[in-house]
Amino acid sequence: MFARIIAATPHPNWLSDLGMTSRPEPLVSVSEFTHKKGTEIYGEEEPAEYVYQVKTGAVRSYKLLSDGRRQIGAFHLAGDIFGLENSGAHRFTAEAIVDTTVRLIRRQSLELVAASSAVVSKNLLSVTTRDLQHAEDHMLLLGRKTALERVAAFLLEMDKRLTAAGVMTLPMSRLDIADYLGIRLETVARALSQLRGAGVLDFIGNNQREIVLRDRVRLASFDLA
Amino acid sequence: MFARIIAATPHPNWLSDLGMTSRPEPLVSVSEFTHKKGTEIYGEEEPAEYVYQVKTGAVRSYKLLSDGRRQIGAFHLAGDIFGLENSGAHRFTAEAIVDTTVRLIRRQSLELVAASSAVVSKNLLSVTTRDLQHAEDHMLLLGRKTALERVAAFLLEMDKRLTAAGVMTLPMSRLDIADYLGIRLETVARALSQLRGAGVLDFIGNNQREIVLRDRVRLASFDLA
DNA sequence: CGGGGGCTTGAGGCCACTCAACGATAGTGG
DNA sequence: CCACTATCGTTGAGTGGCCTCAAGCCCCCG
Numbered sequence: 441m442f443a444r445i446i447a448a449t450p451h452p453n454w455l456s457d458l459g460m461t462s463r464p465e466p467l468v469s470v471s472e473f474t475h476k477k478g479t480e481i482y483g484e485e486e487p488a489e490y491v492y493q494v495k496t497g498a499v500r501s502y503k504l505l506s507d508g509r510r511q512i513g514a515f516h517l518a519g520d521i522f523g524l525e526n527s528g529a530h531r532f533t534a535e536a537i538v539d540t541t542v543r544l545i546r547r548q549s550l551e552l553v554a555a556s557s558a559v560v561s562k563n564l565l566s567v568t569t570r571d572l573q574h575a576e577d578h579m580l581l582l583g584r585k586t587a588l589e590r591v592a593a594f595l596l597e598m599d600k601r602l603t604a605a606g607v608m609t610l611p612m613s614r615l616d617i618a619d620y621l622g623i624r625l626e627t628v629a630r631a632l633s634q635l636r637g638a639g640v641l642d643f644i645g646n647n648q649r650e651i652v653l654r655d656r657v658r659l660a661s662f663d664l665a
Numbered sequence: 666m667f668a669r670i671i672a673a674t675p676h677p678n679w680l681s682d683l684g685m686t687s688r689p690e691p692l693v694s695v696s697e698f699t700h701k702k703g704t705e706i707y708g709e710e711e712p713a714e715y716v717y718q719v720k721t722g723a724v725r726s727y728k729l730l731s732d733g734r735r736q737i738g739a740f741h742l743a744g745d746i747f748g749l750e751n752s753g754a755h756r757f758t759a760e761a762i763v764d765t766t767v768r769l770i771r772r773q774s775l776e777l778v779a780a781s782s783a784v785v786s787k788n789l790l791s792v793t794t795r796d797l798q799h800a801e802d803h804m805l806l807l808g809r810k811t812a813l814e815r816v817a818a819f820l821l822e823m824d825k826r827l828t829a830a831g832v833m834t835l836p837m838s839r840l841d842i843a844d845y846l847g848i849r850l851e852t853v854a855r856a857l858s859q860l861r862g863a864g865v866l867d868f869i870g871n872n873q874r875e876i877v878l879r880d881r882v883r884l885a886s887f888d889l890a
Numbered sequence: 891c892g893g894g895g896g897c898t899t900g901a902g903g904c905c906a907c908t909c910a911a912c913g914a915t916a917g918t919g920g
Numbered sequence: 921c922c923a924c925t926a927t928c929g930t931t932g933a934g935t936g937g938c939c940t941c942a943a944g945c946c947c948c949c950g
Contacts, residue, residue, distance in 0.1 A: 503805045505889045511808040526794035549698035569751035577798035580728045583736040583847030622808030664730045
């Protein structure tokens with residue numbers, strides 16, 4: 441599965457994200473791997489051998505119903521850690537949305553370090569808590585918000601995470617957004633058109649995935665606290 | 666707030682749930698408190714001073730939108746631990762659904778023990794992971810399932826958790842169920858009627874909260890894997 | 891016995907879904 | 921370089937599942 445290991449040099453960022461800042465950790469080796477657009481990184485129910493961090497690119501984590509309905513639980517962007525499982529198996533399928541390079545580390549070696557380092561185990565809890573918090577907020581969105589509110593919330597979330605130079609470049613398709621927000625892709629398109637018509641945002645150039653937010657305050661008023 | 670501390674004797678179950686089985690733990694003291702039906706245990710955004718476990722009764726955890734829409738994230742039944750926050754503040758409001766007795770422990774003292782005990786900190790992670798898993802499954806339900814599927818899934822979940830002698834006694838109202846499933850209470854009632862008409866379940870006596878499942882297999886076929 | 895809360899059921903309306911057509915863009919191969 | 925094709929996004933028209941509003945029942949409780 442991990443046929444080509446692009447690089448096997450330990451990466452400081454990875455370690456610092458888990459709280460192992462100063463000392464060199466001989467037990468932990470970090471590798472890198474690049475997944476092509478649209479390919480699976482791991483599948484739901486698969487044994488969780490690795491923990492991942494996005495170096496470049498974007499990843500979607502989702503669950504499927506037996507008839508094909510899909511719910512995306514999270515998008516993972518540069519810097520995000522994903523695939524961290526306490527039980528032994530992955531609970532989502534993870535796919536590269538675009539060509540994506542990930543850092544990876546054996547779950548086993550991470551647990552080994554965590555067992556002896558209070559700092560590391562505390563950071564594992566911290567990462568899990570962040571995921572939990574996001575899931576809890578998303579339950580509120582999925583259970584109680586209107587389509588327009590969902591799209592507005594999505595734009596604000598992405599704005600915080602990937603806006604550079606005033607422009608937000610979405611890596612994911614309308615279908616991905618729809619399956620994240622629990623609505624249909626046509627509904628996403630209609631909501632975006634409505635927000636564009638209201639002067640809240642604009643598309644840049646000929647690519648519909650480049651968005652500039654003209655009025656974040658008014659956009660926020662379409663969502664609710 | 667905790668005016669009457671009913672009992673201050675450490676309870677073995679609480680400790681064992683967090684992995685402190687054998688040794689006496691002088692740092693941790695467990696108290697009990699009883700909340701009357703409908704009263705708040707803690708509010709969203711409040712500093713998290715205690716961690717709780719349901720001894721008897723039932724609790725709902727929910728978030729509100731500013732216009733009053735409510736999303737219940739979880740029901741906590743006998744034995745369940747809730748209110749465990751890694752950050753310092755509660756992310757839900759918790760209310761007693763019926764008269765409820767909880768065991769409680771200071772968050773601070775728990776963290777103190779966790780810092781020195783790998784077993785305890787591992788169990789904190791384990792509890793958090795269980796919550797995360799539930800939230801992830803619930804996102805799929807809220808984002809992608811039909812009303813009938815949601816109610817079927819709810820009945821199967823509750824069946825696992827509180828069926829005694831073939832009868833399931835729901836502590837929560839139709840409105841609570843609706844706000845848990847992201848639908849309206851009328852829709853819950855209609856789905857239950859439909860399932861009753863299909864012979865999958867029956868109400869017992871004159872109380873509509875006592876339900877007996879006549880055909881779990883067929884009920885499961887209304888939900889989806 | 892009157893009042894209120896919880897539940898069910900009916901009738902009508904609306905928001906999001908379904909189905910469909912169309913335009914634009916990127917990638918492919920002749 | 922230019923069809924050719926596939927993919928993605930937008931928009932329109934009509935449908936339907938769930939929501940809204942309302943009435944009525946049952947049971948508990950004062």
